[in-house]
Amino acid sequence: xxxxxxxxxxxxxxxxxxxxxxxxxxxxxxxxxxxxxxxxxxxxxxxxxxxxxxxxxxxxxxxxxxxxxxxxxxxxxxxxxxxxxxxxxxxxxxxx
Amino acid sequence: xxxxxxxxxxxxxxxxxxxxxxxxxxxxxxxxxxxxxxxxxxxxxxxxxxxxxxxxxxxxxxxxxxxxxxxxxxxxxxxxxxxxxxxxxxxxxxxxxxxxxxxxxxxxxxxxxxxxxxxxxxxxxxxxxxxxxxxxxxxxxxxxxxxxxxxxxxxxxxxxxxxxxxxxxxxxxxxxxxxxxxxxxxxxxxxxxxxxxxxxxxxxxxxxxxxxxxxxxxxxxxxxxxxxxxxxxxxxxxxxxxxxxxxxxxxxxxxxxxxxxxxxxxxxxxxxxxxxxxxxxxxxxxxxxxxxxxxxxxxxxxxxxxxxxxxxxxxxxxxxxxxxxxxxxxxxxxxxxxxxxxxxxxxxxxxxxxxxxxxxxxxxxxxxxxxxxxxxxxxxxxxxxxxxxxxxxxxxxxxxxxxxxxxxxxxxxxxxxxxxxxxxxxxxxxxxxxxxxxxxxxxxxxxxxxxxxxxxxxxxxxxxxxxxxxxxxxxxxxxxxxxxxxxxxxxxxxxxxxxxxxxxxxxxxxxxxxxxxxxxxxxxxxxxxxxxxxxxxxxxxxxxxxxxxxxxxxxxxxxxxxxxxxxxxxxxxxxxxxxxxxxxxxxxxxxxxxxxxxxxxxxxxxxxxxxxxxxxxxxxxxxxxxxxxxxxxxxxxxxxxxxxxxxxxxxxxxxxxxxxxxxxxxxxxxxxxxxxxxxxxxxxxxxxxxxxxxxxxxxxxxxxxxxxxxxxxxxxxxxxxxxxxxxxxxxxxxxxxxxxxxxxxxxxxxxxxxxxxxxxxxxxxxxxxxxxxxxxxxxxxxxxx
Numbered sequence: 001x002x003x004x005x006x007x008x009x010x011x012x013x014x015x016x017x018x019x020x021x022x023x024x025x026x027x028x029x030x031x032x033x034x035x036x037x038x039x040x041x042x043x044x045x046x047x048x049x050x051x052x053x054x055x056x057x058x059x060x061x062x063x064x065x066x067x068x069x070x071x072x073x074x075x076x077x078x079x080x081x082x083x084x085x086x087x088x089x090x091x092x093x094x095x096x
Numbered sequence: 097x098x099x100x101x102x103x104x105x106x107x108x109x110x111x112x113x114x115x116x117x118x119x120x121x122x123x124x125x126x127x128x129x130x131x132x133x134x135x136x137x138x139x140x141x142x143x144x145x146x147x148x149x150x151x152x153x154x155x156x157x158x159x160x161x162x163x164x165x166x167x168x169x170x171x172x173x174x175x176x177x178x179x180x181x182x183x184x185x186x187x188x189x190x191x192x193x194x195x196x197x198x199x200x201x202x203x204x205x206x207x208x209x210x211x212x213x214x215x216x217x218x219x220x221x222x223x224x225x226x227x228x229x230x231x232x233x234x235x236x237x238x239x240x241x242x243x244x245x246x247x248x249x250x251x252x253x254x255x256x257x258x259x260x261x262x263x264x265x266x267x268x269x270x271x272x273x274x275x276x277x278x279x280x281x282x283x284x285x286x287x288x289x290x291x292x293x294x295x296x297x298x299x300x301x302x303x304x305x306x307x308x309x310x311x312x313x314x315x316x317x318x319x320x321x322x323x324x325x326x327x328x329x330x331x332x333x334x335x336x337x338x339x340x341x342x343x344x345x346x347x348x349x350x351x352x353x354x355x356x357x358x359x360x361x362x363x364x365x366x367x368x369x370x371x372x373x374x375x376x377x378x379x380x381x382x383x384x385x386x387x388x389x390x391x392x393x394x395x396x397x398x399x400x401x402x403x404x405x406x407x408x409x410x411x412x413x414x415x416x417x418x419x420x421x422x423x424x425x426x427x428x429x430x431x432x433x434x435x436x437x438x439x440x441x442x443x444x445x446x447x448x449x450x451x452x453x454x455x456x457x458x459x460x461x462x463x464x465x466x467x468x469x470x471x472x473x474x475x476x477x478x479x480x481x482x483x484x485x486x487x488x489x490x491x492x493x494x495x496x497x498x499x500x501x502x503x504x505x506x507x508x509x510x511x512x513x514x515x516x517x518x519x520x521x522x523x524x525x526x527x528x529x530x531x532x533x534x535x536x537x538x539x540x541x542x543x544x545x546x547x548x549x550x551x552x553x554x555x556x557x558x559x560x561x562x563x564x565x566x567x568x569x570x571x572x573x574x575x576x577x578x579x580x581x582x583x584x585x586x587x588x589x590x591x592x593x594x595x596x597x598x599x600x601x602x603x604x605x606x607x608x609x610x611x612x613x614x615x616x617x618x619x620x621x622x623x624x625x626x627x628x629x630x631x632x633x634x635x636x637x638x639x640x641x642x643x644x645x646x647x648x649x650x651x652x653x654x655x656x657x658x659x660x661x662x663x664x665x666x667x668x669x670x671x672x673x674x675x676x677x678x679x680x681x682x683x684x685x686x687x688x689x690x691x692x693x694x695x696x697x698x699x700x701x702x703x704x705x706x707x708x709x710x711x712x713x714x715x716x717x718x719x720x721x722x723x724x725x726x727x728x729x730x731x732x733x734x735x736x737x738x739x740x741x742x743x744x745x746x747x748x749x750x751x752x753x754x755x756x757x758x759x760x761x762x763x764x765x766x767x768x769x770x771x772x773x774x775x776x777x778x779x780x781x782x783x784x785x786x787x788x789x790x791x792x793x794x795x796x797x798x799x800x801x802x803x804x805x806x807x808x809x810x811x812x813x814x815x816x817x818x819x820x821x822x823x824x825x826x827x828x829x830x831x832x833x834x835x836x837x838x839x840x841x842x843x844x845x846x847x848x849x850x851x852x853x854x855x856x857x858x859x860x861x862x863x864x865x866x867x868x869x870x871x872x873x874x875x876x877x878x879x880x881x
Contacts, residue, residue: 004444007453010560014457015464022444030440058366068455079459081452086443088452094463 520844528581538570587620618646713741759783
């Protein structure tokens, strides 16, 4: 547990990292370093996107599965690590 | 027709009655003259009808008229009510009467509408009588007078109608009509309605010259004959039928509301695959259940599944996947219903989560370090297209001058809080995963001893090591095994050797300490895993761990139920051959009884090709060539250094050439056969701690001294290093390592940092490398003579 906390702290302290959100399978954020409204927004939208992405990947090849998703936008990059029970979102702006 | 008879000539009769205003009808009448006229005529007709249909209309109820009608003679000629309105009976009458009429009812329709508008209850006998009168009086010619009279009659008749209100209204109407129109001449217009075609088959004429003319004529003839024969022919029978029109009956049925449920199934390729994989035999049952449910709610579906397959979690999963497709996408999220909702704590502690976190960390760092890593791997550096160059940075770029010659460009440094302040004592690349670097931290000096640390760094994460192993004493030597790539041997200051397995995240070593009886007495300065041929056959290659330590013993370790070792060689002090021995040496050599007869050995190196031969350097400055199998005597001794030899290394390109560096400020290049060094290289006046050949270029090697890192290229110059990189004051580089694949150099220093430098502007020739070195050596040797 402490290891996990440490790792989270390290990621948070990296250059340009704006926030980390951990969402459970229902779409409810269980841990977040952003404010509540942003967290809920991110969680909601990303969930739908993940479903779509996973469906797409598996449709093309059912033996395949989604392991990581990165969205690069003008202002930042959103990295999502999905799983059956949760998904982990990190928002970073590497040029900061 | 009895109508004509009925036409009575009556003198003006007085109508004594109360006149009531009839708004409705009065409005209507002025509006349409024709209507009024028609209505008046019809009204008159009605009177005829009434007499005609007397028998039909005669029913019981007789209503006492409110008004009486008397003729001139005072006789009561009030017409009696013929019939009390009964809509039920009137209807069939209507039906019967109506169809008998012919078309051209232009006026009739108008009249009808008027009649019904004025008063609905006019219906009963009134309308009937209307119809009757219509038929009756169709052919009659009404004169003004008769009209007048008739209207009078009509009005009287009206008075005696059924309902009082109706009566009142009707009276009004009739009154109005009677009074207003009695003297007017009424014109009736009878018009014909348009022709309504029911069947129209136009005749087709065929020219007698045409082809079909004959056939048509034949047919016509046949038809005419047919018509003739028709009369009395048995072939044709006329018959008519009457169908009974049963009475209609209304029946009502009430059913429960039909519930409508929306159902949708998303069939995707992967869903089918999942269902197929999860359980081939039971899948059909699972699918049947939700279809029967007719509910698109996931909990119900999966609860059913729970009942049927309580133990089979995989089935639940498949059910859920089916169920989730039945429901909307939002519901799909609430998937794990068979099991408990994963506790947030559980999630955070699960292994998968840790793994994901690690991956995420690397990804985040990759974003930050991408240019550096790309440069390291000799990939083109991607410039961030969205990165906004500030004005200052642009200016900086233009200002920095690129050095013309080769130089070391700092990329990044492996360091973290843990390693701050520790001295890097040794570094080693993993043999299999070339991104993995093991770094040992420990002090060289006797003083400042604290616990040691071994960190395994990955290139993908320069900010935090992948593995951290704490050791009791300072780490002085490390090496990765090549057979088992995850085994790391660590030698420590207190003489003990441990083996760690870097795959596991546990802190403990596989083999913690060597047997205390067998440990080295002094710090282990160097460790090596050597592939050694056991026996004659070259197939039996076993890997053994060789160590050299300050107690002067080179030992071979067996990893069999703990560590057992045998001594390969004891570095005995040789007698000082030269007459001129330094003062430091003589005291030791004078008396045979020494503290130790063995010379400390800071380093050794096995021949890259011939694993039987190895070189060992001593603190006295001697280099001994020894044989693996023969532990009694040295094969050869090379003597040139005046201080302790810190490092010996064979050239990876030339099998006969090796380098040695020592504390006497010099690097010596030796050839195996010659007892004197070929080249002696000095620069600076500091002891050299490390010398390493470059794995890429035969003539290049790197050296580390007290405050600087030197890169030598013998092709370019044998007097000076081509690159001299000064380190920051106070920080002393202690170890050097070339990267096996790229042209980078790792320098470990006394502050715990391992810096990565890229060799820039480096012109390394690709020509036959070994020859290049050979040429230099030959040249030098020739110049000696």
